[in-house]
Amino acid sequence: MSYVIAGYAVTFSGLAAYTGWVLRRRRTLARQLPPGPR
Amino acid sequence: MKPRYLGIAALVGLAATVALGLGVTPPDQVMGDLVRLLYIHPAVAWVAYLAFGVTALTSVLYLWPRTRSMFWDRVGASSAEIGVVFCALTLVTGSLWGRPTWGVWWQWDARLTTTALLLALFVGYLALRRVSVDPVARARRSAVAALVAFADVPIVHMSVLWWHTLHQAPTVLTPGLSNPTLSPSMGWTLLLSFLSFTALYGWLLMHRYRAAVLESRLDDEGMELALAERWAEAKVDAA
Numbered sequence: 001m002s003y004v005i006a007g008y009a010v011t012f013s014g015l016a017a018y019t020g021w022v023l024r025r026r027r028t029l030a031r032q033l034p035p036g037p038r
Numbered sequence: 039m040k041p042r043y044l045g046i047a048a049l050v051g052l053a054a055t056v057a058l059g060l061g062v063t064p065p066d067q068v069m070g071d072l073v074r075l076l077y078i079h080p081a082v083a084w085v086a087y088l089a090f091g092v093t094a095l096t097s098v099l100y101l102w103p104r105t106r107s108m109f110w111d112r113v114g115a116s117s118a119e120i121g122v123v124f125c126a127l128t129l130v131t132g133s134l135w136g137r138p139t140w141g142v143w144w145q146w147d148a149r150l151t152t153t154a155l156l157l158a159l160f161v162g163y164l165a166l167r168r169v170s171v172d173p174v175a176r177a178r179r180s181a182v183a184a185l186v187a188f189a190d191v192p193i194v195h196m197s198v199l200w201w202h203t204l205h206q207a208p209t210v211l212t213p214g215l216s217n218p219t220l221s222p223s224m225g226w227t228l229l230l231s232f233l234s235f236t237a238l239y240g241w242l243l244m245h246r247y248r249a250a251v252l253e254s255r256l257d258d259e260g261m262e263l264a265l266a267e268r269w270a271e272a273k274v275d276a277a
Contacts, residue, residue: 001071003072003075003134003135003137003138004060004071004072004074004075006134007075007078007079007130007131007134007135008056008059008060008078010127010130010131010134011078011082011127011130011131012052012056014123014126014127014130015123015127015238018120018123018242019242022242022245022246022249023245025249026245026248026249026252029249029252029253029255029256030252032256033252033255033256033259034259
């Protein structure tokens with residue numbers, strides 16, 4: 001069962017990290033630009 | 039569909055997949071609890087195929103003169119990046135399944151090798167996008183590269199049928215979708231996992247595309263902004 005737990009943990013932590021990076025990047029870029037279409 | 043609703047659907051679906059996959063579905067007669075990786079690994083691999091497929095499709099749309107638009111280039115690049123993440127997770131979860139099943143973390147088997155090659159090809163695609171500063175040249179070169187890289191996807195999928203491999207043959211996506219060898223509860227949970235990960239892909243693509251639009255705007259307006267800041271500083275100094 002430890003391999004199963006590791007598989008789930010790696011998948012969801014990897015996806016959470018990538019999701020966080022995308023959202024942070026979008027917010028950072030939006031802050032650097034003057035107001036306009038997002 | 040609004041991204042928020044898609045995100046909520048993905049989150050609820052993934053939570054249900056984990057609950058069903060770890061707590062409700064039965065263990066397999068041969069593999070025991072290891073079969074629970076079935077609700078992660080194939081769906082993650084499917085999303086990698088889908089993401090690279092979208093990149094290939096948008097590349098064709100970019101290269102076709104009548105539909106040429108930077109929109110397709112940005113969607114393709116965003117999808118490729120998501121595909122790389124899912125492809126890497128496919129290899130990691132596959133390795134975690136292979137170690138207790140086959141006794142090895144890695145084997146230069148046809149399925150594993152072609153999947154690793156697919157990952158390398160799309161990492162190369164992303165690297166290529168960083169080489170050129172001219173957006174039009176970058177879009178054209180990367181569209182061609184994406185089509186070359188995508189040629190590996192059908193090879194990956196068919197590798198278990200074309201060659202003798204350690205990796206098992208398809209369980210559900212058999213040619214003609216005939217005779218799936220799954221119990222109903224496992225089949226429904228597997229379907230839910232595919233739908234949930236696909237919804238997550240859609241949600242990520244929307245957000246990544248919006249970030250790509252902002253990146254382009256920053257590239258275009260960055261010089262103007264820098265000059266405006268310098269003018270503002272010069273005025274303050276003069277005052």
